[in-house]
Amino acid sequence: MSEVKKIATRQSYGEALKEYAEAYPNLVVLDADLAGATKTGIFKAAYPDRFYDCGIAEGNMMAIAAGLSTTGLIPFASTFAMFAAGRAYEQVRNSIGYPHLNVKIGATHAGISVGEDGASHQCLEDLALMREIPGMVVMNPADDVEARAAVKAALDYVGPVYIRFGRMAVPVINDESYKKSFRIGKGQVVKEGRDLTIFATGIEVAAAIDAAKALASDGIDAEVVNICTIKPIDEELILASAKKTGKVVTVEEHSVIGGLGSAVAEVLSEKAPTLMKRIGVYDRFGESGPAAELIHKYELDGEGVYKQIKAFLNR
Numbered sequence: 001m002s003e004v005k006k007i008a009t010r011q012s013y014g015e016a017l018k019e020y021a022e023a024y025p026n027l028v029v030l031d032a033d034l035a036g037a038t039k040t041g042i043f044k045a046a047y048p049d050r051f052y053d054c055g056i057a058e059g060n061m062m063a064i065a066a067g068l069s070t071t072g073l074i075p076f077a078s079t080f081a082m083f084a085a086g087r088a089y090e091q092v093r094n095s096i097g098y099p100h101l102n103v104k105i106g107a108t109h110a111g112i113s114v115g116e117d118g119a120s121h122q123c124l125e126d127l128a129l130m131r132e133i134p135g136m137v138v139m140n141p142a143d144d145v146e147a148r149a150a151v152k153a154a155l156d157y158v159g160p161v162y163i164r165f166g167r168m169a170v171p172v173i174n175d176e177s178y179k180k181s182f183r184i185g186k187g188q189v190v191k192e193g194r195d196l197t198i199f200a201t202g203i204e205v206a207a208a209i210d211a212a213k214a215l216a217s218d219g220i221d222a223e224v225v226n227i228c229t230i231k232p233i234d235e236e237l238i239l240a241s242a243k244k245t246g247k248v249v250t251v252e253e254h255s256v257i258g259g260l261g262s263a264v265a266e267v268l269s270e271k272a273p274t275l276m277k278r279i280g281v282y283d284r285f286g287e288s289g290p291a292a293e294l295i296h297k298y299e300l301d302g303e304g305v306y307k308q309i310k311a312f313l314n315r
Contacts, residue, residue: 006169009203010108012147013165014039017076017106018046019148024155026072030065032058032079037167038108040078058083062091062103069101074155077103081110081164085126096160097133104154105130108165110140111253112281112298113203115167115291122286128258130162131231137184138231140164140252140260142205145174146228149182157184164202166253168291171206187234189241193223196247196313198305199238201227201260204251207295210302211251211309220313233263239272248276249309253300256280277312279305 017040021027028050035041035053044051054061058079065075077084084107085092096103107126114122130138137157141147147165154161173190190205191212200208205226212222225241227233242248248268250261261278268274281298295301299308 004171006171007144008167008169009141009144009147009165010037010039010167012144013106013108013151013163014042016148016151017043020152020155021047021050024074027074027076027155028052028068030054030061030075030077032056032061032083034079037080038078038106040106058088059091062088063095065103066095066099066101069103075103076106078106078108080121081107081123081126082121085123085129085162089129093133097136100135100159102158102160104161104163106163106165109167110164111166111203112286112294112300113166113168113253113291115294116288118288119285124255124281124286125258126164127230127252127254127260128262131258131263133160135159136231137161137229139184139229140202141228142202142226143170143172143174145172145176145178146182149179150228152179153182153184166203168203170203173206173209185229185232185234187228187237188226189223189237190226191222191224193221193245195221195245196249196309197223197225197241197245198249198251198309199225199227199260199264200251201230202253204253204300204305207300207302207305208251211305214302214306215309218310222309227260227264230260230263233267235267235271238264238267242268242272242274246274247313248274249279249312250276251279251300251305254280256282277309279308
């Protein structure tokens with residue numbers, strides 16, 4: 001059996017910016033002294049006159065991006081999620097969100113898979129923070145193909161967009177044809193099932209697929225649904241899948257407060273109350289350690305997700 005191809009979505013981000021630059025001459029990229037890590041350096045090398053290094057001043061970078069957008073440019077402001085959603089929150093809210101400007105925020109190194117950088121850099125709150133800003137589109141791609149599709153969709157959308165990218169290499173689960181069907185606000189059924197639904201986002205989609213395979217050995221037929229767009233969320237698909245299976249699990253590399261789990265719970269509690277379990281990080285900070293070991297410790301790999309789902313079904 002051939003080994004599964006793995007690519008970090010931050011790599012996909014940098015390559016997508018370069019890929020679409022010719023077709024979108026008004027695309028410009030800003031970074032906060034992290035171009036090597038965020039992979040915007042790929043764009044910089046090809047289009048140096050359209051790249052702006054704003055230094056370690058993330059709030060100022062967001063304000064510059066806001067100003068550039070008023071001239072007809074499409075700025076992608078790039079830095080780690082902790083700094084994009086955390087340190088620069090006020091500027092994102094007031095200078096980009098409030099006037100509803102056409103600024104895209106590429107936030108890399110999100111979640112505990114940042115690894116050895118530890119809790120100070122492992123942003124587990126960004127999806128919640130960005131969901132709260134009126135009119136902000138929030139996306140969390142699962143793999144290389146979806147990350148590239150998300151960048152293209154953001155370019156075509158007029159308004160503020162936050163895209164979350166990861167540090168570690170993750171399996172490529174989609175084929176290239178998926179790019180043509182990708183739409184902001186639409187989910188994707190990765191695997192059909194009848195016994196329960198696993199809604200997953202970002203790097204946890206691959207873990208959900210692995211968990212579903214393990215559940216199948218127990219005679220449990222799990223449906224796996226990839227929710228890339230956290231806001232606006234695909235209410236129609238969520239309701240249809242929940243009604244079909246009657247039991248729902250959400251999986252995310254984010255706090256269980258305010259992210260995918262909360263978004264799905266909001267839909268179901270109002271329109272179709274359903275037995276539900278949220279899997280993620282439970283109201284705590286992360287810690288320093290190798291990414292794969294942290295994912296395992298926090299039970300966010302396929303094995304851990306499987307164990308948590310089994311406990312939910314058996315309770």
